[in-house]
Amino acid sequence: MTRKFSAVFLSPPWGGMGYTQMAKYKFEYMHPNFNDTLAKSLEFSRNLILYIPRNIEVKEICSILSLYARKLSIRGRKNEISFEIERLGHQHARTSVLVIYTGELVKI
Secondary structure (H helix, E strand, O other), X not given: OOOOOOOEEEOOOOOOOOHHHOOOEOHHHOOOOHHHHHHHHHHHXXXXXXXXXXXXXXXXXXXXXXXXXXXXHHOOOOOOOOEEEEEEOOEOOEOOXXXXXXXXXXXX
C-alpha cells in the first residue's frame, strides 16, 4: 500500500563542475533518472516542489509535466498536475534557481 503525503520536495543532484557554464542544463544529465524520480514521487503526492538549476529550459519542464498530466488523466486522475514556475535568487540580473510547484501548492 502506497502512503500519501501532503507534498514531496525534490532537489535532484545537479550542479557539480561547470554546470553554470552550460547554456542549457538538461534533465537527462541528472542521476538518478529524473523521469523515474518524478513518476515515483507522483505516487506519493500530486503536490511537488522541484528545486532545479536556473539553466534548465522551462519548455523542457513544461513538456515533462504535461506528459505526466496526460498519463494521470488517462488513469482517471484529471487535473492533478497544474504547475507554477518561480525564478528565485536574482543576482546580477540572473536567476539563481527555479522552483516549480505542482498540485494544490500552485494555489498558495
